[in-house]
Amino acid sequence: MYSIKHLGVALLILLLAGCAGQSGGSQGDDLFGEYGGEEAAAATAGTGADEGIPAGSAFGEGGESVVAGPSASAENRLIYFDFDSSEVREQYRELLAAHARYLAANPAARLRLEGHADERGSREYNIGLGERRAQAVRNLLLLQGASAEQLSTVSYGEERPAVLGSDEEAWSLNRRVELVYQR
Amino acid sequence: MGRGRHRWLAALACAALLAFSGMAAAELRIEISEGVEKAVPVAIVPFGWEGELSAPADVAGIIAADLARSGRFAPIPVADMLQRPTAGREVDFDDWRILGVEYLVVGRLLPAGEDFTIQFQLFDVLRGRQLLGYRQPARRRLLRATVHRVADMLYEELTGVPGVFGTRIAYVTVSGGPDARHYRLVVADADGENARVLVDSPAPLMSPAWSPDGRKLAYVSFERDHSEIYVQELRSGARQRVSARRGVNSAPAWSPDGRYLALTLSRQDGNLDIYTLELATQLLKRLTRHPAIDTEADWSSDGRWLYFTSDRGGGPQIYRIAADGSGRPERVSFEGSYNARPRVSPAAEQLAVVHNDRGNYRIATIDLRRATLQVLTDGRLDESPSFAPNGETLIYATRQGNRGVLATVTVDGRIRQRITALEGDVREPAWSPFPAN
Numbered sequence: 001m002y003s004i005k006h007l008g009v010a011l012l013i014l015l016l017a018g019c020a021g022q023s024g025g026s027q028g029d030d031l032f033g034e035y036g037g038e039e040a041a042a043a044t045a046g047t048g049a050d051e052g053i054p055a056g057s058a059f060g061e062g063g064e065s066v067v068a069g070p071s072a073s074a075e076n077r078l079i080y081f082d083f084d085s086s087e088v089r090e091q092y093r094e095l096l097a098a099h100a101r102y103l104a105a106n107p108a109a110r111l112r113l114e115g116h117a118d119e120r121g122s123r124e125y126n127i128g129l130g131e132r133r134a135q136a137v138r139n140l141l142l143l144q145g146a147s148a149e150q151l152s153t154v155s156y157g158e159e160r161p162a163v164l165g166s167d168e169e170a171w172s173l174n175r176r177v178e179l180v181y182q183r
Numbered sequence: 184m185g186r187g188r189h190r191w192l193a194a195l196a197c198a199a200l201l202a203f204s205g206m207a208a209a210e211l212r213i214e215i216s217e218g219v220e221k222a223v224p225v226a227i228v229p230f231g232w233e234g235e236l237s238a239p240a241d242v243a244g245i246i247a248a249d250l251a252r253s254g255r256f257a258p259i260p261v262a263d264m265l266q267r268p269t270a271g272r273e274v275d276f277d278d279w280r281i282l283g284v285e286y287l288v289v290g291r292l293l294p295a296g297e298d299f300t301i302q303f304q305l306f307d308v309l310r311g312r313q314l315l316g317y318r319q320p321a322r323r324r325l326l327r328a329t330v331h332r333v334a335d336m337l338y339e340e341l342t343g344v345p346g347v348f349g350t351r352i353a354y355v356t357v358s359g360g361p362d363a364r365h366y367r368l369v370v371a372d373a374d375g376e377n378a379r380v381l382v383d384s385p386a387p388l389m390s391p392a393w394s395p396d397g398r399k400l401a402y403v404s405f406e407r408d409h410s411e412i413y414v415q416e417l418r419s420g421a422r423q424r425v426s427a428r429r430g431v432n433s434a435p436a437w438s439p440d441g442r443y444l445a446l447t448l449s450r451q452d453g454n455l456d457i458y459t460l461e462l463a464t465q466l467l468k469r470l471t472r473h474p475a476i477d478t479e480a481d482w483s484s485d486g487r488w489l490y491f492t493s494d495r496g497g498g499p500q501i502y503r504i505a506a507d508g509s510g511r512p513e514r515v516s517f518e519g520s521y522n523a524r525p526r527v528s529p530a531a532e533q534l535a536v537v538h539n540d541r542g543n544y545r546i547a548t549i550d551l552r553r554a555t556l557q558v559l560t561d562g563r564l565d566e567s568p569s570f571a572p573n574g575e576t577l578i579y580a581t582r583q584g585n586r587g588v589l590a591t592v593t594v595d596g597r598i599r600q601r602i603t604a605l606e607g608d609v610r611e612p613a614w615s616p617f618p619a620n
Contacts, residue, residue: 084498119564120544120564121499121521121523121537121539121544121566122479122492122499122523122524122537122566122567123389123390123524123566123567123610123611124389124390124433124434124447124478124479124492124524125476125478125479125492125494125499125523125524127389127410127431127433127434127447127455127478128431128447128455128476128478128494129476131430131431131449131453131455131476132453132476134453135453135454138453153430153453154408154409154410155410155431156387156405157389159387159389159405160387164361164585165585166563166564166582166585
């Protein structure tokens, strides 16, 4: 009984894998897509270890250095937000400036900004909040030297929480933008 | 060109396979958590069956369960019945008056070639009078669905409101751990039976929306790492990607004539606005143009207006704009700091919304004529209201402990049900239109 069920699941996974590969391939001649060449990289999103591109390091005004770019620690690739707000807190300005300097120094680097919201309220409105947060980060990076074709945004709203739970702590960890360097 | 076409066919085939895989469907369990104080006692007598083998369906059992789930009727147990007539002329009304039964249903399931006829009569017990008598043909394959249709006829005769037992619910389930999530788009009968998986994806699925003829669903999928809108035929499973523009592609809603989708796009500038898309021509029309978030539109029943959420005034509130894009948006919600996700009632000048009630997110209705708001639910994180096609009941997503479950509440707030899946979270219910005849 169980093995049959597992076989079914395995088949479905294979099938899905086939479909995913297939639809990825058709992206280029998508009638309705506005995704150009640079977006094709998004199909192979990954945050794997850096190869070849030297890690940039920046010096903060406060004297403490932060590491930006693909080899930045997970903590340095996360921007958290207040409830119902897309304002980037002062504490992240220097970190984002460092990422912008990395992008300016590495024109081939591509950064995907993934915006998220906490679980409260309407799901579609939360897609809006996540997008607005990703755009706020994007605008700061552009102001500080990154170029538009290096940056893409996506909003997952409340659909991909980092932390499960329905309390202030979980919510504050889920209101975020993740900086995902593309390879 | 030839290659592109080949890929498109392959995509269709994949979608169709997914549609037919239909396995591991999340079964639903429905309980009435709160009913009317005085549900009307009724008797649904086991239907006669004269076929050779055992009866192919418990017709009376399905009808009784439907009527009981409505919360308005209390079918008496079969064991209490003093007689079991299967036709009107066999009924002794005194036997039912003693039991306090107000309405009585008797009938027979008759073989008709390969198929069946459901013959039934509804009686007012006090007056000893027939209210409804009908012979309903039923295809073998659709027997259960046809019995729900019979329950709908009985319900309408007794309440004056069309029944929704023959309708369906679409919803999204999520199961598996953080690294092995399964998002499934499922369609089940209104009684939770017959659940079928339409899409199974490792990436989020959102916002299912029924076409007005009940044959297609539009939904949002992140399967290619960004949001895209698909339209999928229920029967064949064939699907079409209708919007994969740069940025957000979200919140599809069908126009009442089925020709247009309202949707939310962010395009190049990252700013969410409301658009309409004519499906036959792919003609896109922008309706709002504002730096605020404008999203999750729904059409008025006459197709003239789109109601949507916008935070142009600070927090999210409900606005409406003419569907042809003329004029300026006008605000229609005024009570409270958070009103979002409007859904237009098919029956009255009323919206259902998600409303922040002293820190709790709850389902409320807004009377559009009087601009008054009534909170209907008492959860902390209620969302995604959807009207039954008769406008009498709302289905919505809520929490039971840490699990996502569904619940229904009548618009008068009197009858409540809770609907749980056997595993995982259930969310984003969308109630189908009435089935086409």
